[in-house]
Amino acid sequence: MRAPPGLLRLLAARGWGRPLRRCLGAMARYGTEQRGQPHSPDYRLYFKNPEGKYISPFHDIPLFAGSKEGLFNMIVEVPRWTNAKMEIATEEPLNPIKQDIKKGKLRYVANIFPHKGYIWNYGAFPQTWEDPSHTDKITGCCGDNDPVDVCEIGSKIRSSGEIVQVKVLGVLGLIDEGETDWKIIAISVDDPEAQKVHDIDDVRKHKPGYLEATIDWFRSYKIPDGKPENRFAFNGEFKDKDFAVEIIKSTHEYWKALLHKKADGGTIKCTNVLVSGSPFCCSEEDARSIVQSAPAPVNGDSVSEEVDAWYFFPK
Template identity: 70%
Template sequence: MLLSLLRSGWGCRAGALVAARLKRLQSAGLALRSAMATYRTEERGQPPSPGYRLFFQNEAGHYISPFHDIPLKVDSTQNLFNMVVEVPRWTNAKMEIATQEPLNPIKQDVKGGKLRYVTNVFPYKGYIWNYGALPQTWEDPHQKDKSTDCCGDDDPIDVCEIGSKVLSRGDVIRVKILGILALIDQGETDWKLIAINVNDPEASKFNDIDDVKKYKPGYLEATLNWLRFYKVPEGKPENQFAFNGEFKNKAFALEVIKSAHECWKALLMKKCDGGAINCTNVQVRDSPFQCTPEEARALVQSVPSSGNKESNGEDQVWHFLGK
């Protein structure tokens, strides 16, 4: 019957309609799979130790870079973004995407031969949000930001996720962007996005920065204070901010993200000086830094899977800053 229909004029039109419908369904299916993409992590070594690394895998089990291979946006129709969680709320270990290492695993920052921890500045215990970064963004250290008059800090854009759930290191979550704060760190622009997990029970109430002021009173002030003072116990001066510490709204934040994504694209296509940034990736089409899944696996397997754990008591020390 189908064959006879296709031989008729109506059948041709019906066939075209079916084909168009199938194409739309396939396109929607691809978008859905993209939005629902899941990622796994694999530890090499044990925290806390300088040799600890947390690598990422995609749905197919291929090792990937969380910096370069995880898409920035969940889909092209909504302003929902992927966030890579580096530091769970209330913890102190300064974990970060290793931007200078192949496949950019998460590791603990080391300074002066010692593992780094953020201090507890009363009344705050560790990080007061789930802290992480937006993939496929880069704050170019050679490009001066027109709004802050300072160059970027050579990292992906940082995210402070303010939802109610304590997340895990290596989680890849979907977030709504609410606003942004411009921290100036040693003369460099270090943007801090304010966002909320779309799966948070109260996510529907939060759509812009004023909603944070309304539904979580005091949280933005605490964020400003935390970022201002967290390095003071180390003997460093208070951090400074552009715009007198004013949080900019969602529209402003989206423009900052757009600019940082363009900088990242230039980086991955070798159109700018990336310095020590490692651009090895598995999935960025046409990038000269792309490697095969087999090469990525070999890179991960070359990393030692053991390491000596170091004891740490710093996360139990409290600092009280008087004025």
């Protein structure tokens, strides 16, 4: 169940909505807390567990959702149709969500006709890591040093910071500036079409054109920044659910090695609260101190005018 819009407006009017938001229904186990001002360099979205303890979404939220096989927890970073490039801050303690910055400017993805912003709810799987020291046998490229990306194709527009239970449908192998960057295609288990979409072929059947649009989006989204088109493994062919699950499981093993100092994470921050046996585990007090050292929450939602621009390129 999601909170009624009227309730959210009432909470926001009383100053509760933005600083601390509780996800309801399937997402009720986790909360988020805003620090800084939205659409500014100091904005951060921190996570809390059911007991109210600050946690790392990257490390402390389980990859597998409950006991039912085949379900995974997805961390939503970017809601569909929005442009701000929000991402898990892998190089900061507790890994809050922040807006990416390039060359001193906040990043927004361009609207490349006919696509408006991100065309899916975009996010990542916790407890996964694409190891940059590992050369993928399939792509011949190393990992991109991030959690595995997820494109959730359900009908609901999610919120940044939501934890959504999804089932995996397939995967696209993107080669992004010489790095392996897997894009998992998934659908929320509470979506109205989840009961009839089980694999990548079902996406073609029930959402015609969506996979082709996904290829087009990933191929072109960096062109407005002056970069060339992206390339794909398998000539842009989507691989099926079983292939995708194997990718997820292998990157989960790389993450385990990272959290137990069996792999070199470089600048990755492995600070966590709940990972058993991890030498990077910190106390509840230390985690609270990390959050409280961030800028205080500030109201305001000013978005750059560039999000309204459109770009046109020949296909």
